[in-house]
Amino acid sequence: MAGESTPEAPAEGPLWRALRALMPDSQEGLMLDLGASVTGSVVQLLRRAAELFYGGQGSMCLQAAEAILDYSWEQLNTGPWRDVDKGWRRVYALGCLLKAVCLCRAPAGPLAVAEALRVCDMGLLMGAAILGDILLRVAAVLQAHLPAGKRPPPGPSPQQPRTKKARSAPVPLPDLEPGSIVPRVRCPSLQYFGEHFLLPGRPVILEGVTDHWPCMRKWSLEYIQATAGCRTVPVEVGSRYTDEDWAQRLMTVNEFISTHIEGESRDIGYLAQHQLFDQIPELRQDIDIPDYCCLGSGEDEEITINAWFGPPGTVSPLHQDPQQNFLAQVMGRKYIRLYSPRESEALYPHETHLLHNTSQVDVENPDLERFPRFAAAPFLSCVLGPGDLLFIPVSYWHYVRALDLSFSVSFWWS
Known part of the structure; x- marks a missing residue:
């Protein structure tokens, strides 16, 4: 009949069948209440894309999904992130879902699957949760269909063999003064921790608490590459977030390792993310929430894991956070210095609202002409090594410098 399109040949194959099984049975199940802020033309385009998908028109659905992503991306990047309407984030997530699945219509090679996984990650990072976190399930299926031997090369040059190792140049370690070292306690009871550290707000390193975590025996550079190397994540580029040239870029974990850990880039890159363990459940399964968090007023679901x-x-x-913090060291070592909230005036916080919780002082190279009171401010310090769990009380100022290739996990709780 005129005006109707003929369905494409069936996109059979194990990957397509696995992805199709995750999708709602009909177009009606795909649509969500997008809210009044989403323009009618975009709603119509989304409905058209759904019709094409369930009508078997994968290539045309892919084109419509890309148009949806273009429209919604513009909305996501207009004004502060906190002001972005959730309806537009749902639109973006739906566009990512349709594009990712349509990219995998047979035959879909490793490059197409890797691109679909990148699209899923963008939806997880920038979109809103839809259809019971379907993007997480789609990403898991896609990653399972990228066996190590068929994944795109982790470095920027497919022809270049991987021969480099993580940079290991020695980093200077300050002297730790005997009277200012963070105390250490091995596996204290909940009551002892609460009475001696939580209630009085005293930093402490807990030993032995993380010994049973799978990450302590499993995690290495190679394991992280095998588990998360093909996933797209935000990377902070710059030695510290207060620098003028600091920026955030999206890249795969493999690209991050190749450029900023094994490569010769002079820019320091740092993966700092609170969504990583939601995005990659395989890594989340390797860590546990410390039992001491039960002394707080919130539920486990309210704990932010970074x-x-x-x-x-x-x-x-040097900065402070508005919640209690457990910092678990898994790989490498970190030098940490801690100041009580009572010393805030001597730490010279920035006057701007954005950085009011961050000191202007370069802790290890302070300008004492500009910040004279800083020299007399008492502090505690420590070197945090693998297996150590540091309790940083709420509002306690802390400065952190990585001494080695380092992976830490922090838990913010109330």
Whole structure:
């Protein structure tokens, strides 16, 4: 009949069948309440894309999905992120879902599957949760269909063999003064920790608490590459976030390792992300929430778990956070200095609202003419090694410098 398109040949294959099984049975199941802020033309385009998908028109659906992503990307990047309407984030996630699945219509080679996985990751990072976190399930299927031997090369040059190792240049370690070292306690009871450290707000390193975590025996550079190398993540480029040239870029974990850990780039790159463990459940399964978090007022679901992965020399400037913090060291070592909230005036916080929780002082090279009171401010310090769990009380100022290739996990709780 005129005006109707003929369905394409069936896209059979194990990957397509696995992805199709995750999708709703009909177009009606795909549509969501997008809210009044989403323009009618985009809603119509999304409906058209759904019709094409369920009508077997994969290539035309792919074109429509890309148009949806173009429209919604513009909305996501207009104004501050906190002001982005959730309806537009749903539109973006739906566009990513349709594009990722349509890219995998048979025959889909490794490059197409890798691109579909990148699209899924963009939806997870920039979109809103849809259809019971379907993008997480689609990403898991896609990653399972990229066996190690068929994945795109991790480096920028497919012809160049991987012979480099992680940079290991020595990083200077400050002297730790005996009277200012963070105390250490091995596996204290909940009551002891609460009475001696949580209630009085005293930093402490807990030993032995993370010994049973799978990450302590499994994680290495090679394991992270095998588990998450093909995943797209935001990377902070610059030695510290207060630098003028600091920026955030999207790249795969393999590209991050190749450029900023094994490569010769002079720019320090740092993977610091609170979504990583949601995005890559395989890594989340290797860690546990410390039992001591049960002493707080929130539920486990309210605890924010952050990943901190980067080369030696990476610095987190002196700053404070509005929640209790457990910092678990999995790989490498970090030098950490801690100041009580009572010393805030001597730490010279930035006056701008954006950086009010960050000190202006370069801790290890302070300008004492500009910041004279800083020299007299008492502090605690430590070197955090694999297996150590540091308790940083709420509002406690802390400065962190990686001494080695380092992977840390932090837990923010109330």
